[in-house]
Amino acid sequence: MSDKVLMKGNEAIAEAAIAAGCVYFFGYPITPQTEVAEYMARRLPKVGGLCLQAESEVAAINMLMGASAAGTRAMTSSSSPGISLKSEGISYIAGCDLPCLIVNVQRGGPGLGGIQPSQQDYYQATRGVGHGDLRLIVLAPSSVQEMASLTAEAFDLADTYRMPAMLLADGALGQMMEPVDFSAFPKRDLPPKDWATNGTKGARKKNIVNSLFIEPDKLEQSILTRYERYKKVEAEEVRYEEVMTEDADIVLVAFGITARIAKSAIAEARKAGVKAGLLRPITLWPFPKKRLCELADTAKAFVSVEMSMGQMVDDVRLAVNGKRPVSFFGRTGGMIPSVEEVTAEILNVSASL
Amino acid sequence: MTTRFIFAGSGGQGIQFSGKQMAKTGMHVGLNVTFLPSYGPEMRGGTSNCTVVISDGEIGSPSVSSPDILVAMNLPSFDKFEPKVAPGGILFCDSTLVNKKSERDDIRAVYVPATGLASDNGLTGFANVILLGVILKVTGIFEFKDFEDYLLSNIPASKTALIEKNKAALELGYAYPVE
Amino acid sequence: MKTVFDRPAALTDVPLHYCPGCTHGIVHRLVAETIDELGILGSAVGIAPVGCSVFAYNYFECDMIEAAHGRAPAVATGVKRTHPDAVVFTYQGDGDLAAIGTAETVHAATRGENITVIFINNCIYGMTGGQMAPTTIPGQVTTTSPYGRKRNVQGSPIRVCEMLSTLDGVALAARVTVDCPKNILQAKKMIKKAFQNQIDKKGFSIVEVLSTCPTNWGLAPLDALQWLRDNMIPYYPLGVYKDGEAIRDEE
Numbered sequence: 202m203s204d205k206v207l208m209k210g211n212e213a214i215a216e217a218a219i220a221a222g223c224v225y226f227f228g229y230p231i232t233p234q235t236e237v238a239e240y241m242a243r244r245l246p247k248v249g250g251l252c253l254q255a256e257s258e259v260a261a262i263n264m265l266m267g268a269s270a271a272g273t274r275a276m277t278s279s280s281s282p283g284i285s286l287k288s289e290g291i292s293y294i295a296g297c298d299l300p301c302l303i304v305n306v307q308r309g310g311p312g313l314g315g316i317q318p319s320q321q322d323y324y325q326a327t328r329g330v331g332h333g334d335l336r337l338i339v340l341a342p343s344s345v346q347e348m349a350s351l352t353a354e355a356f357d358l359a360d361t362y363r364m365p366a367m368l369l370a371d372g373a374l375g376q377m378m379e380p381v382d383f384s385a386f387p388k389r390d391l392p393p394k395d396w397a398t399n400g401t402k403g404a405r406k407k408n409i410v411n412s413l414f415i416e417p418d419k420l421e422q423s424i425l426t427r428y429e430r431y432k433k434v435e436a437e438e439v440r441y442e443e444v445m446t447e448d449a450d451i452v453l454v455a456f457g458i459t460a461r462i463a464k465s466a467i468a469e470a471r472k473a474g475v476k477a478g479l480l481r482p483i484t485l486w487p488f489p490k491k492r493l494c495e496l497a498d499t500a501k502a503f504v505s506v507e508m509s510m511g512q513m514v515d516d517v518r519l520a521v522n523g524k525r526p527v528s529f530f531g532r533t534g535g536m537i538p539s540v541e542e543v544t545a546e547i548l549n550v551s552a553s554l
Numbered sequence: 555m556t557t558r559f560i561f562a563g564s565g566g567q568g569i570q571f572s573g574k575q576m577a578k579t580g581m582h583v584g585l586n587v588t589f590l591p592s593y594g595p596e597m598r599g600g601t602s603n604c605t606v607v608i609s610d611g612e613i614g615s616p617s618v619s620s621p622d623i624l625v626a627m628n629l630p631s632f633d634k635f636e637p638k639v640a641p642g643g644i645l646f647c648d649s650t651l652v653n654k655k656s657e658r659d660d661i662r663a664v665y666v667p668a669t670g671l672a673s674d675n676g677l678t679g680f681a682n683v684i685l686l687g688v689i690l691k692v693t694g695i696f697e698f699k700d701f702e703d704y705l706l707s708n709i710p711a712s713k714t715a716l717i718e719k720n721k722a723a724l725e726l727g728y729a730y731p732v733e
Numbered sequence: 734m735k736t737v738f739d740r741p742a743a744l745t746d747v748p749l750h751y752c753p754g755c756t757h758g759i760v761h762r763l764v765a766e767t768i769d770e771l772g773i774l775g776s777a778v779g780i781a782p783v784g785c786s787v788f789a790y791n792y793f794e795c796d797m798i799e800a801a802h803g804r805a806p807a808v809a810t811g812v813k814r815t816h817p818d819a820v821v822f823t824y825q826g827d828g829d830l831a832a833i834g835t836a837e838t839v840h841a842a843t844r845g846e847n848i849t850v851i852f853i854n855n856c857i858y859g860m861t862g863g864q865m866a867p868t869t870i871p872g873q874v875t876t877t878s879p880y881g882r883k884r885n886v887q888g889s890p891i892r893v894c895e896m897l898s899t900l901d902g903v904a905l906a907a908r909v910t911v912d913c914p915k916n917i918l919q920a921k922k923m924i925k926k927a928f929q930n931q932i933d934k935k936g937f938s939i940v941e942v943l944s945t946c947p948t949n950w951g952l953a954p955l956d957a958l959q960w961l962r963d964n965m966i967p968y969y970p971l972g973v974y975k976d977g978e979a980i981r982d983e984e
Contacts (some may be wrong), residue, residue: 207578207589225815233593251814255807256840263804263837267811270798271778275815293801316593377616378574378589380581398796398812400819403775409790411799458616465614539619 205380211236217349224250234306262290272397278304292331296412300359317535318372345379449478466543490520563627568682687727754954784826803834806841845902845979863949936979
């Protein structure tokens with residue numbers, strides 16, 4: 202008997218958040234992430250917290266901003282179209298240097314798109330969410346266990362660097378069930394939230410949470426200061442998993458649910474005599490570009506495998522920087538690539554070398 | 555060893571329940587498992603299916619294009635998934651509701667009139683559990699006792715009738731004379 | 734020497750940026766006096782809007798958050814729900830509260846959020862230079878209604894207090910103005926009540942203050958006050974539209 206529980210990915214996010222001390226949730230229903238809000242609505246009142254269903258995604262992200270500004274660990278969750286609506290608030294949160302967790306359980310787009318899993322929001326998460334110079338820490342789980350562990354970790358990362366973190370999942374991870382162990386999440390020493398606007402109590406000077414700097418030199422300075430922190434994140438928080446890359450001629454790059462398919466495919470390719478490996482970015486920002494660049498010294502080709510028309514492939518190309526050919530393989534619109542088609546692609550690329 | 559299941563049928567037949575029981579038992583005996591339901595409008599009546607992968611190794615894809623084991627509890631599910639069963643795989647079919655036979659010679663087909671058996675034995679609504687009993691017998695994937703224990707442990711002790719019916723249906727399936 | 738008049742402790746020693754004749758300064762002072770009198774400076778958290786009062790975060794001596802355009806009630810909700818003991822207020826103009834932030838306003842009100850909303854209605858977008866507001870009155874000329882607001886083109890203005898007073902979550906909805914000492918005293922009374930309601934956990938309280946915008950109305954300050962009396966008050970009658978307590982379920 203194990204201590205694990207069989208749980209949906211969406212529910213694992215919620216339970217992990219509560220375990221990580223997040224007892225405030227602001228959200229709006231949208232498939233395929235609604236179970237996060239439902240789970241929170243059931244559990245939070247019993248642990249002295251609150252799940253508030255907002256009138257809109259826009260309101261939800263701003264409620265989150267208020268909670269975070271007041272120094273409270275809090276989160277919201279949505280799926281692709283909802284994240285577009287939240288992007289205004291995310292920009293303000295980033296501009297105010299507030300920590301929080303935003304979950305995107307991606308579905309197919311653009312527009313209303315579909316409700317099946319996708320990875321079409323890679324660009325949005327890693328460079329296009331909201332206006333202005335800003336970054337989110339973007340974590341990409343590839344199992345229900347990681348839905349839990351990376352949720353817990355995202356809060357600590359956000360608090361450490363005073364910036365929003367995003368858990369970028371997809372409908373398959375949100376809906377699927379796998380065993381999860383909640384017992385061992387590492388904890389960090391976190392800086393005090395001495396910037397919080399929760400009332401001075403007459404004991405300190407007033408705090409202001411603000412993203413407005415009307416003088417351009419001051420705005421530039423605030424951005425430069427923020428980017429110093431971003432640099433630190435890039436230096437210290439890159440995370441990835443490598444599978445059979447040591448001798449690989451062809452290195453697949455894939456994240457989330459797609460990485461699992463890629464993992465099966467490289468095993469199949471090896472049975473067919475092709476030395477394939479996998480690099481799975483766990484942090485999409487910061488992206489493991491240094492490691493990919495190193496791998497370009499030994500590997501002969503890279504294939505980015507995604508559930509989109511090819512977005513992360515740009516980052517792979519930037520990292521490989523022309524040293525080796527980089528190609529893309531994917532399905533989009535909610536289709537999940539099969540192990541067979543990814544294997545066939547590996548063999549194709551191998552034959553073309 | 556990895557076994558990939560697709561359970562498919564109509565909403566209300568207990569398709570998701572069957573898949574979850576398979577996955578839960580796998581987890582409890584220490585194997586890796588994934589359970590991937592169909593979701594969206596399909597939740598509200600109509601067709602229902604789920605994919606379960608059970609393995610003693612790491613599970614790659616939780617989605618399965620060609621299952622080792624297909625459980626088809628209505629005709630549309632049979633039509634959709636029967637051609638996809640992996641060679642050497644097994645098709646379990648509720649022959650009360652599916653009036654078709656597989657013409658493939660590279661898979662094994664097991665026909666059980668589960669819905670009929672259920673209603674004949676006062677077990678209406680438990681055809682899915684009867685099929686689970688048959689699957690256990692034919693595949694030997696889990697010990698009968700393990701499966702039964704986990705199945706019954708998920709039902710509140712106060713619901714004795716439900717426990718009895720699950721038990722009876724599972725035993726009925728397990729004892730069903732498969733050709 | 735006895736001090737008979739001073740800056741309220743809740744106001745910072747920073748010169749206001751408002752135009753000559755603008756009534757924002759009066760309302761800031763009334764809010765600050767209220768904070769002083771209720772002794773809530775240490776627990777107050779203010780939410781500044783986007784609009785002329787965007788820099789309000791510099792003027793109040795309490796903790797302040799600068800919200801996105803229209804989102805102050807949602808931000809206030811996040812603060813208040815996680816810190817029920819904080820006294821949370823928003824300070825918003827008509828474009829912020831009644832156009833881009835209508836949903837946030839109405840839903841914070843209907844939820845009975847226990848917050849205080851100070852709403853400055855001057856019938857115009859001041860900060861961006863005199864465009865039509867949701868409260869611009871029929872016939873009023875602005876840079877985006879250069880032929881006067883026409884109901885069949887731009888629609889009719891919103892009467893916020895009347896609309897919100899129909900909602901169960903609202904404890905107080907009052908419209909005041911600050912055109913003369915008598916009305917300033919009444920405005921102060923309502924603002925104080927709106928904060929006291931929050932302390933007493935009565936629910937959503939909004940005070941709409943009819944204000945002038947001499948710059949964008951193109952009028953001298955005194956003429957602007959007269960324009961307010963002649964044109965705004967008839968369309969937006971002063972008064973208390975709701976005074977009670979939000980309807981809530983037993984805990």
